[in-house]
Amino acid sequence: MMERPLTQHIVPNREPLSAEEYEKVGGYGAVRKILGGIAPQDVTRMVKDSGLRGRGGAGFPTGLKWGFVPMGDAAPRPKYLAVNGDEMEPGTFKDRVLLEGNPHLLLEGILVVSYATQLDTAFVFLRAEYKLAAARMRQAIGEAYARGWLGKNILGSGFSLDVHVHTSAGRYICGEETGMINSLEGRRAAPRAKPPFPPVVGLWGKPTVTNNVETLCCVPSIVVNGPQWFKNLSRGDDGGTKLYGVSGKVKRPGAWELPMGTTVREILEEHAGGMRDGLSLRGFLPGGASTDFLTDAHLDVKMDFASIEKAGSRLGTGTTIVLDDETCPVGLVLNLTRFFAQESCGWCTPCREGLPWLASILSDLENGQGRASDLKILEEHTRLLGPGNTYCALAPGAMEPIASALKHFREDFERHLRGKRCPWRSAG
Amino acid sequence: MLTEEEKTEIEEHLAALPVRRSGCIDALNVVQRHRRWVSDESVRDIAAFLGMTPDEVDSVATFYSLIFRRPVGRHAILLCDSASCWIMGQENLLDLLEKRLGIGLGQTTEDDRFTLLSVACLGACDRAPALMIDDDLYGPVGAETLDGILERYE
Ligand SMILES: Cc1cc2nc3c(=O)[nH]c(=O)nc-3n(C[C@H](O)[C@H](O)[C@H](O)COP(=O)(O)O)c2cc1C
Numbered sequence: 001m002m003e004r005p006l007t008q009h010i011v012p013n014r015e016p017l018s019a020e021e022y023e024k025v026g027g028y029g030a031v032r033k034i035l036g037g038i039a040p041q042d043v044t045r046m047v048k049d050s051g052l053r054g055r056g057g058a059g060f061p062t063g064l065k066w067g068f069v070p071m072g073d074a075a076p077r078p079k080y081l082a083v084n085g086d087e088m089e090p091g092t093f094k095d096r097v098l099l100e101g102n103p104h105l106l107l108e109g110i111l112v113v114s115y116a117t118q119l120d121t122a123f124v125f126l127r128a129e130y131k132l133a134a135a136r137m138r139q140a141i142g143e144a145y146a147r148g149w150l151g152k153n154i155l156g157s158g159f160s161l162d163v164h165v166h167t168s169a170g171r172y173i174c175g176e177e178t179g180m181i182n183s184l185e186g187r188r189a190a191p192r193a194k195p196p197f198p199p200v201v202g203l204w205g206k207p208t209v210t211n212n213v214e215t216l217c218c219v220p221s222i223v224v225n226g227p228q229w230f231k232n233l234s235r236g237d238d239g240g241t242k243l244y245g246v247s248g249k250v251k252r253p254g255a256w257e258l259p260m261g262t263t264v265r266e267i268l269e270e271h272a273g274g275m276r277d278g279l280s281l282r283g284f285l286p287g288g289a290s291t292d293f294l295t296d297a298h299l300d301v302k303m304d305f306a307s308i309e310k311a312g313s314r315l316g317t318g319t320t321i322v323l324d325d326e327t328c329p330v331g332l333v334l335n336l337t338r339f340f341a342q343e344s345c346g347w348c349t350p351c352r353e354g355l356p357w358l359a360s361i362l363s364d365l366e367n368g369q370g371r372a373s374d375l376k377i378l379e380e381h382t383r384l385l386g387p388g389n390t391y392c393a394l395a396p397g398a399m400e401p402i403a404s405a406l407k408h409f410r411e412d413f414e415r416h417l418r419g420k421r422c423p424w425r426s427a428g
Numbered sequence: 429m430l431t432e433e434e435k436t437e438i439e440e441h442l443a444a445l446p447v448r449r450s451g452c453i454d455a456l457n458v459v460q461r462h463r464r465w466v467s468d469e470s471v472r473d474i475a476a477f478l479g480m481t482p483d484e485v486d487s488v489a490t491f492y493s494l495i496f497r498r499p500v501g502r503h504a505i506l507l508c509d510s511a512s513c514w515i516m517g518q519e520n521l522l523d524l525l526e527k528r529l530g531i532g533l534g535q536t537t538e539d540d541r542f543t544l545l546s547v548a549c550l551g552a553c554d555r556a557p558a559l560m561i562d563d564d565l566y567g568p569v570g571a572e573t574l575d576g577i578l579e580r581y582e
């Protein structure tokens with residue numbers, strides 16, 4: 001049977017396991033193991049060796065990040081963990097599955113990273129709309145304190161940890177790690193200039209680890225079964241399983257835990273059931289709104305970081321938005337660009353001024369009022385707002401669907417220009 | 429004036445924070461939960477309670493899209509307008525909602541029952557088109573299901 005370390009204890013439409021039930025199926029085994037006598041640095045080494053890369057979008061190697069945290073008696077205290085459960089990237093709904101489905105697994109992961117980097121307090125940052133997730137997380141935290149998994153001197157080891165839930169109040173930029181840190185400090189969630197990076201200078205100026213919910217949910221199984229076991233779960237170079245998701249006009253939209261490196265074709269055809277009857281696939285955004293479109297030429301690409309990058313996109317959050325032939329690509333890119341324009345924090349000029357302009361050009365194109373020069377302006381901006389010109393990755397991310405749509409769906413843009421209307425909308 | 433209940437709830441958040449003003453968003457959320465929205469007076473009260481200036485609190489309040497600085501109805505409808513929902517017919521759902529309620533986005537029904545707002549991806553893209561009313565998530569929502577959902581909110 002296929003191993004599913006992330007979702008094995010999740011049953012849809014059922015309450016998550018209580019702490020006691022979770023312990024009965026082996027839960028908190030990773031905590032017993034490390035507090036029983038594995039040195040913090042060795043835990044970090046296991047995670048490094050496992051090939052785990054961050055599931056929040058950027059794919060940063062998790063063990064490497066933990067290794068940046070200052071250790072030892074001279075390290076600044078307290079040290080913090082900020083768990084990223086903002087999940088506002090359009091098309092992304094995987095962390096919700098984990099938060100609602102098995103909050104104790106996340107707590108176990110939190111305990112592992114907190115021990116490995118010897119930190120004191122963890123904040124679970126949840127977007128405002130995740131009400132059920134927040135309620136279940138708070139319930140789980142209460143149970144974990146009551147059963148001695150959190151609080152002072154856990155299992156008599158001398159190690160202590162407090163965990164708090166923070167519920168946000170809107171804005172995608174809260175998911176950017178330094179935006180999240182500002183938000184946890186009660187400020188506007190504008191990103192911070194880097195360096196310094198959060199593992200060294202983060203929350204309230206102290207060392208702070210930031211990790212995505214799914215990333216931390218991978219960690220307990222690495223500790224219990226070993227790095228090699230985790231590596232072997234994958235069909236590619238990056239370790240583990242991945243919670244893939246598909247939305248759009250497929251027969252069965254949803255999320256599935258599969259080996260990292262499962263092909264796009266298997267995910268779309270076997271798990272999502274293929275396209276709805278009468279529709280065909282034009283393209284897809286493999287990892288959420290801020291990744292480049294791929295097309296049906298890429299169906300046999302493996303959904304792992306390296307393979308998707310080689311195909312010209314990014315794995316991102318691993319949740320795919322499917323574009324069908326009855327949906328206008330220009331309209332979709334307009335929708336995405338409006339989102340990014342609205343969610344820009346406004347700190348840097350290219351992003352604050354550029355995105356609304358691009359949205360208005362795309363809107364003109366979509367409404368048949370485009371000008372011949374528009375495609376060139378769009379193209380120029382994909383460079384001007386690209387990597388290196390802004391404080392955070394929001395603007396460069398916003399350029400990925402535009403640049404790739406101009407490449408793969410150029411003819412559709414030109415049809416809007418020539419016909420002075422959207423070919424997908426009925427005339428009149 | 430903040431009520432004793434509000435103050436107690438805000439203090440519970442502050443207990444986890446090394447700096448009082450870091451509880452600003454928590455305080456705004458607490459007040460909004462009790463009063464539906466955050467008035468100028470509440471901004472001043474929160475500022476005094478946290479040792480901030482009202483402008484500082486307001487600069488935070490106006491940054492976050494789900495802190496309401498204007499009155500809203502008894503129930504806020506948050507309609508997702510992001511990519512997957514748009515593909516799955518969000519524009520039709522918006523039309524339908526506007527017709528049923530007789531209001532546009534950003535408006536409140538005359539009987540104060542609903543305020544209609546758009547929101548970015550609700551993380552329910554597999555159930556698109558999706559919307560939230562108060563704390564409840566619905567999707568996929570279509571012409572057949574919408575009326576039954578609205579009826580649950582008085
Ligand atoms: C605009 C923007 C939004 C982001 N939103 C999220 C998010 O909602 N959740 C998340 O985990 N990471 C998000 N990220 C990525 C984080 O900055 C960060 O890389 C991640 O949380 C680190 O965790 P990981 O290494 O475990 O993936 C976002 C990044 C940007 C630039």
Ligand code: SF4
Pocket residue numbers: 173190191343344345346347348349351352390391392393394395396
């Ligand atoms: S790129 Fe955009 S979102 Fe990021 S810091 Fe600059 S203005 Fe803010």
Ligand code: FES
Pocket residue numbers: 090091092508509510511512513514548549550551552553556557558
């Ligand atoms: S796009 Fe609407 S819930 Fe994600």
